[in-house]
Amino acid sequence: MKLAYWMYAGPAHIGTLRIASSFKNVHAIMHAPLGDDYFNVMRSMLERERNFTPVTASIVDRNVLARGSQEKVVDNITRKDAEEHPDLIVLTPTCTSSILQEDLNNFVERASIEAKADVMLADVNHYRVNELQAADRTLDQIVQYYINKARRRGELPTSKTEKPSVNIIGSSTLGFHNQHDCTELKRLMADLNITVNAVIPEGASVHELKNLPRAWFNLVPYRELGLMTARYLEQEFEMPYVDITPMGVVETARCIRKIQQVINAQGADVDYEGFIENQTLYVSQAAWFSRSIDCQNLTGKKAVVFGDNTHAAAMTKILAREMGIHVVWAGTYCKYDADWFREQVSEYCDEVIISDDNGAIGDAIARVEPSAIFGTQMERHVGKRLNIPCGVIAAPIHIQNFPIGYKPFLGYEGTNQVADLVYNSFTLGMEDHLLEIFGGHDTKEVITKGISADSDLSWNKEAQAELNKVPGFVRGKVKRNTEKFARDRGLSEITLEVMYAAKEAVGA
Amino acid sequence: MSVAQTEALNFECETGNYHTFCPISCVAWLYQKIEDSFFLVIGTKTCGYFLQNAMGVMIFAEPRYAMAELEEGDISAQLNDYDELKRLCEQIKRDRNPSVIVWIGTCTTEIIKMDLEGLAPKLESEIGIPIVVARANGLDYAFTQGEDTVLAAMAVRCPDKAPEAEKNDRNAIQKLLHFGKKKEEVAQEESEYVDHPPLVLFGSLPDPVVTQLTLELKKQGIKVSGWLPAKRYTELPVLEEGYYVAGVNPFLSRTATTLMRRRKCKLIGAPFPIGPDGSRAWIEKICSVFGVTPQGLEEREAQIWASLEDYLQLIRGKSVFFMGDNLLEISLARFLIRCGMTVPEIGIPYMDKRYQAAELALLEKTCQEMGVSLPKIVEKPDNYNQIQRIKDLQPDLVITGMAHANPLEARGINTKWSVEFTFAQIHGFTNARDILELVTRPLRRNNNLKDLGWEKLVKEEAKV
Numbered sequence: 001m002k003l004a005y006w007m008y009a010g011p012a013h014i015g016t017l018r019i020a021s022s023f024k025n026v027h028a029i030m031h032a033p034l035g036d037d038y039f040n041v042m043r044s045m046l047e048r049e050r051n052f053t054p055v056t057a058s059i060v061d062r063n064v065l066a067r068g069s070q071e072k073v074v075d076n077i078t079r080k081d082a083e084e085h086p087d088l089i090v091l092t093p094t095c096t097s098s099i100l101q102e103d104l105n106n107f108v109e110r111a112s113i114e115a116k117a118d119v120m121l122a123d124v125n126h127y128r129v130n131e132l133q134a135a136d137r138t139l140d141q142i143v144q145y146y147i148n149k150a151r152r153r154g155e156l157p158t159s160k161t162e163k164p165s166v167n168i169i170g171s172s173t174l175g176f177h178n179q180h181d182c183t184e185l186k187r188l189m190a191d192l193n194i195t196v197n198a199v200i201p202e203g204a205s206v207h208e209l210k211n212l213p214r215a216w217f218n219l220v221p222y223r224e225l226g227l228m229t230a231r232y233l234e235q236e237f238e239m240p241y242v243d244i245t246p247m248g249v250v251e252t253a254r255c256i257r258k259i260q261q262v263i264n265a266q267g268a269d270v271d272y273e274g275f276i277e278n279q280t281l282y283v284s285q286a287a288w289f290s291r292s293i294d295c296q297n298l299t300g301k302k303a304v305v306f307g308d309n310t311h312a313a314a315m316t317k318i319l320a321r322e323m324g325i326h327v328v329w330a331g332t333y334c335k336y337d338a339d340w341f342r343e344q345v346s347e348y349c350d351e352v353i354i355s356d357d358n359g360a361i362g363d364a365i366a367r368v369e370p371s372a373i374f375g376t377q378m379e380r381h382v383g384k385r386l387n388i389p390c391g392v393i394a395a396p397i398h399i400q401n402f403p404i405g406y407k408p409f410l411g412y413e414g415t416n417q418v419a420d421l422v423y424n425s426f427t428l429g430m431e432d433h434l435l436e437i438f439g440g441h442d443t444k445e446v447i448t449k450g451i452s453a454d455s456d457l458s459w460n461k462e463a464q465a466e467l468n469k470v471p472g473f474v475r476g477k478v479k480r481n482t483e484k485f486a487r488d489r490g491l492s493e494i495t496l497e498v499m500y501a502a503k504e505a506v507g508a
Numbered sequence: 509m510s511v512a513q514t515e516a517l518n519f520e521c522e523t524g525n526y527h528t529f530c531p532i533s534c535v536a537w538l539y540q541k542i543e544d545s546f547f548l549v550i551g552t553k554t555c556g557y558f559l560q561n562a563m564g565v566m567i568f569a570e571p572r573y574a575m576a577e578l579e580e581g582d583i584s585a586q587l588n589d590y591d592e593l594k595r596l597c598e599q600i601k602r603d604r605n606p607s608v609i610v611w612i613g614t615c616t617t618e619i620i621k622m623d624l625e626g627l628a629p630k631l632e633s634e635i636g637i638p639i640v641v642a643r644a645n646g647l648d649y650a651f652t653q654g655e656d657t658v659l660a661a662m663a664v665r666c667p668d669k670a671p672e673a674e675k676n677d678r679n680a681i682q683k684l685l686h687f688g689k690k691k692e693e694v695a696q697e698e699s700e701y702v703d704h705p706p707l708v709l710f711g712s713l714p715d716p717v718v719t720q721l722t723l724e725l726k727k728q729g730i731k732v733s734g735w736l737p738a739k740r741y742t743e744l745p746v747l748e749e750g751y752y753v754a755g756v757n758p759f760l761s762r763t764a765t766t767l768m769r770r771r772k773c774k775l776i777g778a779p780f781p782i783g784p785d786g787s788r789a790w791i792e793k794i795c796s797v798f799g800v801t802p803q804g805l806e807e808r809e810a811q812i813w814a815s816l817e818d819y820l821q822l823i824r825g826k827s828v829f830f831m832g833d834n835l836l837e838i839s840l841a842r843f844l845i846r847c848g849m850t851v852p853e854i855g856i857p858y859m860d861k862r863y864q865a866a867e868l869a870l871l872e873k874t875c876q877e878m879g880v881s882l883p884k885i886v887e888k889p890d891n892y893n894q895i896q897r898i899k900d901l902q903p904d905l906v907i908t909g910m911a912h913a914n915p916l917e918a919r920g921i922n923t924k925w926s927v928e929f930t931f932a933q934i935h936g937f938t939n940a941r942d943i944l945e946l947v948t949r950p951l952r953r954n955n956n957l958k959d960l961g962w963e964k965l966v967k968e969e970a971k972v
C-alpha cells in the first residue's frame with residue numbers, strides 16, 4: 001500500500017482508451033464498475049468533443065461479482081456492433097476489474113463470431129504499466145493486427161510512394177497540445193516536400209494501417225507514444241524511424257537533418273540546410289529572442305524542469321543551450337524509461353531527478369528556490385505556494401492545455417511559443433516581485449477591512465462571519481445588496497435574518 | 509399539455525448503462541464539511557485518478573484526504589492488510605492528527621474482500637483515533653450515495669448521551685446562534701421554542717444552508733438539536749432512543765434506515781426542502797409531527813414564488829428531461845413542474861420508494877394540480893436509449909451528466925450538468941432562486957446566441 005495524493009500518469013486503461021478513441025470509427029468496451037467511465041467526461045469536456053465518446057462500460061456490479069460476467073460482455077460488444085457499426089471494437093478491463101481474472105479473451109472470441117466488426121482484447125498488464133506505456137502498447141497491437149490481417153489476405157502494398165513520404169506516429173486524443181503539434185508537423189513536412197502518408201492514431205481509420213509500409217520513414221515526435229510501433233515496422237519492413245523530438249531550434253534542426261539522411265539513403269537527393277538556416281535566423285523569432293536584450297536579463301537565472309520524458313528533456317536543452325538559463329535540476333516521472341532521460345539531459349543540468357512522488361518534487365523545488373519552474377499542473381500549484389512562476393510544459397492535461405488558439409510546442413512555431421512561455425514565466429516573476437515591494441497584492445485582511453468600513457450600517461457578528469464566508473469575488477456585491485435592502489427598510493443592524501431576506505428579495 | 513391525469517406514477521428499469529460519478533467522490537465535499545476529519549480512500553490507481561481529475565481538489569497543498577493505493581502485493585494478499593493500513597494511518601496521525609479517519613472502501617476492497625470493518629476497531633484502539641468505515645464503492649452505489657454510506661457509518665458513532673457539562677457545547681449551531689450573547693438572552697431565546705422531543709437533521713449541507721434551515725424551523729418554534737454530520741467529528745449530535753430525525757437529501761435512505769433500526773430514532777418522512785413548495789411541505793410535516801401549527805408559511809412560500817417570477821416566465825410551458833445522475837432528480841422535477849415546466853422522463857440511478865414516498869406523493873399531487881402528465885420514472889437508465897428518446901422528444905432542456913453535455917449541445921439540445929445541482933446551494937426558501945439561476949442559464953445563453961443561427965454544430969451524418 002502506498003499513500004498517494006497525486007498521480008502524474010493515469011492508470012493503464014486510460015492509455016488504451018486514448019488510442020482506441022483517437023481512431024475513427026473504433027469503439028471501446030470497458031469491463032469496469034459504473035464509476036470508472038470518467039474517461040468519457042474527460043474527452044467530452046477537455047477536448048470539447050462534439051460527438052459522443054465511443055467508449056461504453058460493460059458494467060461490473062454485484063451480479064458480475066457473484067456469478068461472473070457471463071453473457072454481459074459479449075452482449076455489450078454485439079450490441080455496440082449493431083448500433084454503431086464500428087470497424088473495430090477494443091475490449092479493456094480497468095485495474096479494478098482485471099483482479100476478477102475473467103477470461104476476457106474467450107469473450108472476445110465468442111463476440112467475434114457474431115460481430116461484423118473486428119474485436120480485440122487490449123493486451124496490457126493493468127497492474128504493472130501506466131497510461132503512457134499502455135497507450136504505446138495498444139497502438140502497437142492495433143497496427144500489428146491490421147498489418148497481419150492484410151498480409152493474410154495478400155493486401156499488403158509492396159512498393160513505396162513515389163516521392164519521399166512519412167508516417168507521423170503518436171498524435172492522440174487527450175495528449176498534451178497534440179492537435180496543434182500535429183498541424184505544425186504537417187506544415188513542416190510540406191515545407192520539406194515530404195508527403196504525409198498517414199498520421200496515427202488521431203483521426204486515422206484502421207483500414208489505412210495496411211498502407212503504413214508505403215512511407216519512406218516514420219516520425220515519432222514523442223518518446224512516450226509510438227516507439228513500439230516504429231520498432232515493429234522497422235523490424236517487419238526495414239522502415240527507418242526518426243525519434244528526435246523537434247522541439248526548440250537546435251533539436252528541430254537535428255530532427256530535420258536526420259530526416260534528410262534517412263531519405264537520401266533511400267535514393268532522394270535533398271539538402272535542407274538552406275531551409276534550416278532561413279527558418280532559424282529569420283522565421284523563428286526564438287533565435288533572435290535569445291540574442292535580444294530582453295533575454296539578456298535571463299542569463300544565469302536558475303530554473304528547474306519536470307515533466308514527461310519528451311517535454312522535460314527538450315525543455316532542459318532549450319533552456320540550457322538556447323537561452324543560457326541555468327537548469328539546477330531536471331526531472332521526469334517516466335521512471336520506466338529513466339536511463340534514456342539521464343542520457344539526454346545529464347550534460348545540461350546539475351542534477352537529474354527521477355520520481356513520480358509529487359511531494360518529493362515539491363521539496364526539491366523548495367530546496368533550490370529557482371526563479372522559475374517548468375513543470376506540470378502540479379508544479380504550477382507548488383509554484384503558487386512558494387511564489388515562484390511556473391510554465392506548464394507537460395501532461396497531466398488540464399483544460400488549459402486545450403487552448404482555442406494555435407499553440408504548438410513542436411516545430412518552428414513551437415519555438416516561438418516556448419520562447420514566450422519562458423519569457424513570460426520570468427517576467428511575471430519579476431512583476432510579482434515589484435507588486436510585493438509596493439504592496440499591490442490584495443490580501444484577505446484588506447478585503448475584510450474594506451467591506452466593513454465606510455458604512456452607516458452595523459453588521460452583527462454572525463452576519464459579519466457569514467459575509468466573510470462568501471467568496472471574495474462576490475462578497476462586495478452581497479454586501480452592497482444587503483445594505484441597500486436594509487436601508488430601504490430602515491434597518492440599522494444587519495443580522496443573519498436580514499442577510500437572507502435580502503438574498504430572497506433580489507429580483508423581487 | 510394534457511388534462512390532469514389520474515393514473516399512478518409509472519416506474520421502469522433499464523440496463524443501468526448510464527453515466528454517473530463514482531460514489532467515492534463524496535470525499536470531496538465531506539472532508540470540507542467535517543473540518544477535523546481525514547478521508548483515506550483504499551483502492552487502485554483508477555480510483556485515485558478519478559478523484560484527482562473529477563474533483564481537481566487533490567492538487568491543493570495538503571488535502572485532508574488521500575489514497576491508500578493498493579499494489580500487486582496487496583491484491584495477491586502477500587502483504588498483511590492490517591500492517592499496511594497501520595503504517596499509513598500512523599503516518600496520517602503524525603502528519604495531520606485528525607479527530608477521525610474515515611476509510612472509504614472501493615470496488616477493489618470489495619473484490620478482494622478486505623475486511624475493513626474487522627480491521628478498524630483493533631487499529632483505532634491501537635493508534636487512538638476513531639476509524640469510521642464506509643463502503644462507498646462503485647459496484648453497489650451511484651454518485652451521491654457515497655454520502656449515504658458515510659453518514660450511515662457515522663450515525664452509529666453518534667454519542668447516545670451527552671455528558672452533562674458538555675451538553676450546551678455540543679450543539680455547534682446553537683452555539684453559533686448564541687455567539688456573543690449574554691446568558692439571559694440565551695435563556696430568553698430558549699423560551700421562543702415550543703416544548704418538543706429533540707430533533708436531529710441529517711444530510712451534508714454547506715454551513716450557510718444549515719443556518720438557514722435551522723432558522724426556518726426556529727421561526728416555527730422548533731429547535732434543531734443537531735446535524736449529522738456536524739462541522740466537527742467531535743460535535744456529532746447526541747442520538748437517544750426516541751429522538752426524531754428528518755433528512756434533507758433524497759439519497760440518504762441507508763442513513764435513515766440506520767437511524768431507525770440501530771439508533772431507534774423516529775424518522776419524519778417528508779418531501780425534501782428543495783424549492784419553495786418542498787421547503788414548505790418539509791417544515792409543515794415537521795410541525796405536524798410536533799403538533800405545531802405553522803405560522804406564516806403560506807405567505808412565505810407565496811412571497812418566494814413572487815420573487816421568482818422573472819425566471820418563471822422563461823421556463824413556463826417548457827420541457828425538461830432528466831437523464832439521471834445524483835438522485836436529486838425527483839425533488840428537482842417536482843419543483844420544476846410546480847414552476848410550470850413539463851417533465852417527460854426522470855432518469856434516476858436508484859429509487860427507494862419508501863424513503864422517497866412523501867416526495868413521490870408530492871410529485872403526483874403537483875402534476876395533478878398543474879394539469880400535466882406524470883413523468884415516466886426510469887431507474888438505472890440506459891443513456892444510449894435515452895438519447896434516442898431525446899432525439900424524438902426534443903425537450904427544451906436536458907439535465908445530464910458531464911459526458912453527454914457537449915455532444916447534446918452540438919446537436920442543438922440545451923443542457924445543464926446535473927453535478928452543478930449537487931454542489932450548488934439549493935435547499936430551503938432562500939436558495940430556490942439559485943436552482944432557477946442554474947436551470948435558466950442555458951436558456952438565457954441560447955436566447956442570446958439564437959440570432960446568430962448556430963443551432964446545430966454537427967454535420968447531419970454525425971451519429972447520435
Ligand code: SF4
Binds near residue numbers: 552645646
Ligand atoms: S467505480 Fe470502483 S474502481 Fe472505479 S473509481 Fe469507483 S470505487 Fe474505484
Ligand code: SF4
Binds near residue numbers: 564
Ligand atoms: S485554478 Fe485551475 S488548476 Fe487550480 S484548482 Fe482551479 S481549475 Fe484546477
